[in-house]
Amino acid sequence: MSEWQAWRQQLQLNGERRLLVLAGSQTWAMAQARQLGNDSHARQLWLGQADAAGQSGLPINKFQTALGQEYDSLVFNAHSGLHPDALGAAAGTLIAGGIMLLLCPPLADWPDYPDPDLVRYVAQPEQAKGLASPFLRRFVRLLHQDDSVLIWQQGSPFPALPTLSPLPWQQERDRQGCLNIQQRNALAHMLRCARARIPLVLTADRGRGKSSLLGLAAHRLIQYGLRVLLTAPNQNAPAQAMRHCASPLHFVAPDALLAEQPAADILLIDEAAAIPVPMLLALAKRYCCIFASTEHGYEGTGLGFQLKFQPRLACLSPGWRKLHLNTPARWSPADPLEPLVFRLLALNASPPAPALSPSANPIPTQVERLDYRWVSREALLADDALLQQLFGLLTLAHYQTRPSDLRQLLDAPDLQLAVTFQADIPVAVALLIKEGPMSAELSQGIWRGQRRPRGHLLPQSLAFHGGITDACQFTYHRVMRIVVHPHAQQLGIGSRLLRWLQLHLCEQSGGDFIGTSFGASPQLVAFWQSNGFQAVRLGQSRDGVSGLHAMMMLWPCSVAAKQVLPLWQGQFSANLQAYRKGVWPDELTPVYQTLKLEPPALTEQQDNRIARDFAFYHRDLCSDQPALSRFVATQVPLRPLSAHQQQLLKALLTPGVMPAQIASLHGLSGHKAVIAQARQLLQHFFVVPSES
Known part of the structure; x- marks a missing residue:
């Protein structure tokens, strides 16, 4: 232990961090982690199950609560599941001299270990049983290939500690409180933009001092006499900003800012990518903002901050500025842990540019000679360069990409990857997942709102929200x-x-439909329609990241699919027609005008079934409003409704009216009370069913 402590001190002087893998039983690994981290003065983060000796472990899926903090050591118990987002984010909280202790099964056995995190990549938990993990196979291989990684296998002696460079890492704050020239230039730029009321986006990987700069800037701006507010996704996130501001700095939660709209000259937003894009845009309209965040997708909105928010900020404030920090502040540029984590999670994945460009007027034969083929996960494991290229291509253009998507790409059993190549360079990629069919019992549970299994987005949503009986x-x-x-x-x-x-696809894999779900814009709707896809559902609420309504479209493969699709479209058209008579969002009008719709087609039997199962089970009021309205207009209740009940029922079935509005107008306690009233009123039309 004395040698270990001396080595840790030298590691701190060098400004480096290391990964120590404790591979063996969970009990053994926990005991070693407790001994190696036995320092009462150290700040330690323990993610995953902890031992029973008083150690407090943070659940791995709660890792975001640790963002914005700094720790001397990190224990990541991978026996509780190797969550890639948690691993990438937590590594960034380690300061110079920090050790990440990775607790895991024996390395040779780890890919076959029943990893709890695998449950996130299958539709039913039982599917994860016996499932091997190609992601972990690659992970273990990269650990063995990196000389900076210390591996201690149970039953083997402690690994030899590598000799460290005697050169110390120099880190001193200047008069402004900055640690390097890049920080100093960034602070000056932040102050200029704030005084000129120009929005600014400050991005960096973790450990570059973004939050510290927010605190330093806040102090200077307050000294200038400006009113400065600070916000973040939670009150713990901006701890570093608060610590580096020598003046009183007032924190206000994002929702409180929008509700109360306190006066401010400048709003500082830390961990901005963890705040939904529509909320960020609302704040940007109300305040002059300085946004600070990473762009690697650890936070709640994935890459939405980069791919969705920043282009819309440019429309809102054409003069906005952007700064990027790349010089580490928490550790030395020679630190080996960060590049290791980047390799493990493909965080720097980047696709090569193909020799095709619309501006270059490519010869048609260039496009004609493109090669299309399926790429298996075995091929990805055998060719890490190809994996990096394809994952980089997926990351490049999609706002929901996170490190966990790399694991999904390698581990999800129902995933397929189709790639367009120009020579050996990937030009385009389609990621597909197989969904449905489901058993009659599960289908009925989904239809009635009693079951909501993981995955199976299209059949579940079309059945429960779209009111399509046989979708599952x-x-x-x-x-x-x-x-x-x-x-x-x-x-x-x-x-x-x-x-x-x-x-x-349909010839080789069978199936009834090729489908898609996306944030509806006129351009995307036109693209899918031009390729023969037909709309069957439009979501009533906006996505928290994209700010768009979800659109679902299908292309039929089988004979049965070709027969039912026109009926589903007719039902969708009828419901859409009803929604347009109610509260219709202005942003949906261009989407509606782009849609090619079948004539409305209704069946009384379908509306009756929706009404009955809404009344006695758990179907959704907002989704079922059109069918319920048609049903009530043509049916006589078995038990009479009073004038007040008729008035309330009419209000409840007005398309687009939300339960909160009904609660306010009719003196009900809230959303649950409104839904309960709606079910009770619809029950007047039916005999109470005998089955549960």
Whole structure:
């Protein structure tokens, strides 16, 4: 232990951090972690199950509560599941001299270990049983290949501690409180923008001092006499900003800012990517903001901050500025832990640019000679360069990408990857997942709102929200993402890839539909319609990241699918027609005008079933309002309704009216009371069912 402590001190002087893998039983690994981290003065973060000796462990899925903090050591108990987002984010909280203790099963056995995190990548928990993890196979291989990683296997002696460079890491704050020239320049730029009321976005990987700069800037701005407010996704996130501000700095939660609208000259927003994009835009309209965040997708909105928010901020404030910090502040530039984590999670994945460009007027034969093929996870494991290229391509254009998506790509059993190549360079990629069919019992539970299994987005949503009775009986190949490299866009390559899928997918894999769900914009709706996809559902609420309403579209493969799709479209058209008579969001009008719709087609039997199962089970009021309105207009209640009940029922079934509005107008306690009233009123039309 004396040698270990001396080595740790030298590590701190060098400004470096290390990973120590404790591979063995969980009991053994916990005991070693407790002994190695036995320092009462050290700040330690323990993620995952802790031992029974008084050690407090933070659940791995709560890792975001640790963002913005600094720790001397990190214990990551991978026996509780290797959550890639948690690993990447937590590593960034370690300061110079810090040790990450990774507790895991024996390395040779780890890929076959029943990892609790695998449950996130399957539809039913039982599917994870016996499932091997290619992601962990790659992970273990990279650990063995990195000389900076210390590996201690149970039953083996403690690993030899490597000799460290005697050169110390120099880190001193200047008069402004900055640690390096890049921070000093950034602080000056932040102050200029704040005084000129120009919005600014400050981005960096973790450990670059973004939060510290917010605190330093806040102090200077307050000294200038400006009113400064600070916000973040939670009160713990901006701890570093508060610590580095020598003046009183007032924190206000984002929702409170929008509700109360306190006066401020400058609003500082820390961990901005963990705040929904629509909320960020609302704050940007109300205040002059300085946004600070990472762009690697650890936070709640993934890459939405970069791909969705920043372009809309440019429209809102064309003169906005952006700064990026790359010099580490928490550790030395020679630190080996950060590049290791980046390799493990493919955080620097970047696709090569193809030799195609719409501005270069490519020869048609260049596009004609593109190669289309399936890429298996075995191929990805065998060729890490290809994996990096494809994951980089997926990351490049989609706002929901996170490090966990790398694990999903390698471990999800129902995932398929179709790639368009120009020579050996990926030009476009489509990521698909198989959904449905489900058993009759599960289908009925989903329809009635009693069951909500993981995954199966299309059949579940079409059944429960879309009111399509038999949606869960079909098989879907859902296109989760389709991405074309920016240098090859506007050449029809995405459409060509879809046509290849339509030609090969259903023949090879079977199934009834190819489907998609996306944030509806006129451009995207037009793209999918031009490729033969037809709309069957439009969400009533906006996505928290994109700010768009979800659109679901289908392309039929099987004979049965071709028969039912026109009926589903007719039902969708009828419901959409009803919604447009109620409260209709202005932003949906361009989408509606782009849609090619079948004529409304209604069946009294379908409306009756929706009304009955809404009355006695747990179907959704907002989704069922059109069908319930049609039902009530044509049916006579078995038990009479009073004038007040009739008035309340009419209000409840007005398309687009939200339960909160009904509660306020009719003196009900809240959302649950409104839904309960709606069910009771609909029960007047039916005989109470005998089954539970």
